[in-house]
Amino acid sequence: MNEAIPQKDFGDLLARNRRKKRARNAAVLAVKYTVMALLAVFLLFPYIFMVSKSLMDLVDANAAVPLLFPKSGVYFSNYKVFFEYWPYFRNSLVVVLINGVFIPLTGFMAAYPFARRQFKGKKIMFSVMMSTVMLPGAVTMVPTYVMFNSFGLVDNLASQWVTAFFGGGAMNIFLMIQFLRAIPKDYDNAATIDGANMLQIFLYIMIPMCKNVLLFIGISTVIGRWSDFQGPLIYLTSLENMTVAVAFYTQFSSSGAAAIFSNAKMAMAVCMTVLPMVLFLIFQKQMIGGIKIGGLKG
Amino acid sequence: MTEKVTSLSENAQGEAVDPGRGNGFKKVRRWIKKDYGCYLFLLPVIFGFFVFTAYPVLSSLLYSFTNYNGVFFSKFGAFNFAQLFDPSEFGLFKDVAFSFGITFLWALISIPLGMVLSFLVALLVNKEVKGVGVFRLLYYMPTIIPGIAISFIWADVFREAGIANQFLAVLGLPSSQWLEGENTALGTLVLTGVWGIGGNVIMWLAALRNIGPELYEAASLDGAGYFTKLFRITIPMCTPMIFYNLINAFIAAMQAFDVYAMVGRGPNDCLYFISIRIYETAFGGSNQYGLACAMGWLMFVVIAILTLILFKTNKWVNYGEGE
Incomplete structure (x- = not known):
């Protein structure tokens, strides 16, 4: 009986302690959520600014005291730039579609023998391929331009997609090699015993097993090419051949014809952002997985 | 073949x-x-x-050893390189050195800053609490805006008469010239880079996830506090990822071109990055293809040397035991 009282006291103490701890945890959590929310507002500021300004009329957009939100009403009419610039959006779609399909495909074709086959000259070919990573684009920029010029590819949309059929760069191929190496050798052996040839193994085993990395490379190619600015700026000179990024730049930069329409400029920015954003949201899992693996293989 | x-x-x-x-x-x-x-x-x-x-x-x-202009060339020799290293007023040494210098300075400030900030953000959203996934996603969103669009956004926000100064005015702070001032343009450019930390946050989160919980348990048994664990376990275990991303970010930064859409060469050419200089040398109207190629090779050598230095000084990278 004597022991019961201190035991009860002890239990009380524990309970009080637990309650205190829970209160502290709740406080920490509240602070955390506040910080996370503030950070989100800060980081999303470009979206807020862009969308808000795209809905202003010209008076609000060019007001002497800049406004964050529309003052004299919301105007969706700025979004008619999308229809005005549709030809350039179409050009860009052609470019990103061809690149986004064929770069992962031809790159994967090269990655497959490197990762899972033995053949003469594999080592040297692999090191030659990897050494091209070191090469800045500025080195090959001029001769490539001269070569494209002699093939009539300057001021031709084809200049933006002819390279899609040749693997799309060593880094892509290297990433795919990493994936392919992780697949157990038994798959090849079993398929070979069943009489499958190399092409069948490639088509029916390797492609389905690596579809996430193929999707990642495809989607990031699409997003990258959609935003690409330097390539089209060099190669596409007349307006009707331009991709949306350069058409947007030439028309709306400070020397462009549409420069004063800062509201239409932001509407155009919103239109350009929609495709990458939607693709990223749909393929979130593959994209984040790819970024992680791309960043960790050091 | x-x-x-x-x-x-x-x-x-x-x-x-x-x-x-x-x-x-x-x-x-x-x-x-x-x-x-x-x-x-x-x-x-x-x-x-x-x-x-x-x-x-x-x-x-x-x-790079000719004066080729796209049509013909009449000279052959190392004169392009001689011009690049000629410090007199006829040479280009000062201009080219400035371009390399400003590009390097920008890389030197913005890459470590981005690494540290993204690490802090990753620590904030590392623990699984309700809704944290949404925040991670939101933090990544600014990096998805195409380069040309975000350039126009920043060019508008950081005008001298732009909303950034309006914001400072509301807070009672003195205004700045931002992108339009020769002394503030580089700083502003670094600032706009802060919105691009989302990719690094994902990388940090993946690296944090890769650290075995047994390390932290052992440290807790030895009485280690939060910061001891942070500096003795978390950061050392992440060094391979840090190093790999430093190299990649550095090589990419030395070739940065997209700033051209935001401010061109910058006020009074203060943001005349080396890639922009090479582009303008080749395609800016004078068609100095030979000279542009020579600059390209110089860029290759500079990047190779700096990368080599990074590799030689990677004693701080922890590749685990046995390697």
């Missing part, structure tokens, strides 16, 4: 010494039969390598 050809000829030569020549042909045939599938798969990349890498690299080397 050449690999195939050289190996073929090697084989044939090797067999020529041997008495049994037919045997050698059989060997070659067997070898082609065994490997031709692999070469067929590699064909597009091999072709692409020769046409879009090997040939341009060799031509670029050749051009």
Whole structure:
């Protein structure tokens, strides 16, 4: 009986302690959520600014005291730039579609023998391929331009997609090699015993097993090419051949014809952002997985 | 393809010494039969390598010793390189050194800053609490805005008469020239880079996830606090990821071009990055293709040397035991 009282006291103490701890945890959590929310507002500021300004009329957009939100009403009419610039959006779609399909495909074709086959000259070919990573684009920029010029590819949309059929760069191929190496050798052996040839193994085993990395490379190619600015700026000179990024730049930069329409400029920015954003949201899992693996293989 | 050809000829030569020549042909045939599938798969990349890498690299080397302008050349020699290293007023040394310097300075400030900030953000959203996934996603969103669009946004926000100054005015702070001032443009550019930390946050989160919980448990048993664990376990375990991303970010930053859409060369050419200079040398109207190629090679050498220095000083990277 004597022991019961201190035991009860002890239990009380524990309970009080637990309650205190829970209160502290709740406080920490509240602070955390506040910080996370503030950070989100800060980081999303470009979206807020862009969308808000795209809905202003010209008076609000060019007001002497800049406004964050529309003052004299919301105007969706700025979004008619999308229809005005549709030809350039179409050009860009052609470019990103061809690149986004064929770069992962031809790159994967090269990655497959490197990762899972033995053949003469594999080592040297692999090191030659990897050494091209070191090469800045500025080195090959001029001769490539001269070569494209002699093939009539300057001021031709084809200049933006002819390279899609040749693997799309060593880094892509290297990433795919990493994936392919992780697949157990038994798959090849079993398929070979069943009489499958190399092409069948490639088509029916390797492609389905690596579809996430193929999707990642495809989607990031699409997003990258959609935003690409330097390539089209060099190669596409007349307006009707331009991709949306350069058409947007030439028309709306400070020397462009549409420069004063800062509201239409932001509407155009919103239109350009929609495709990458939607693709990223749909393929979130593959994209984040790819970024992680791309960043960790050091 | 050449690999195939050289190996073929090697084989044939090797067999020529041997008495049994037919045997050698059989060997070659067997070898082609065994490997031709692999070469067929590699064909597009091999072709692409020769046409879009090997040939341009060799031509670029050749051009860099000429005054080629796209039509003809009349001089051959190392004069482009001489001009790049000529510090007198006729030479380009000062201009080119400035371009390399400003690009390097920008990389030197913005990359470590981005690394540290993204680490802090990753620590904030690392623990699984309700809704944290949404925040991670939101933090990544600014990096998805296409370069040209975000350039126009920042050019508008950080005008002298822009909303950034309006914001400072509301807070009662003095205004700044932001992108339009020679002394503030680089700082503003670094600031706009802060919105691009989302990719690094994902990388940090993946690296944090890779650290085994047993390390933290052992440290807790030894009485280690939060910061001890942070500096003795978390950061050392992440150093391979940090190093790999530093190298990649550095090589990319030295070639940065997209700032051209935001401010061109910057007020009074203060943001005349080396990539922009090479672009303007080649395609800015004067068609100095030879000179542009020489600059490209100089850029290659500078990047290679700086990367080598990074690799030589990577004692701080923890590759685990046994490696």
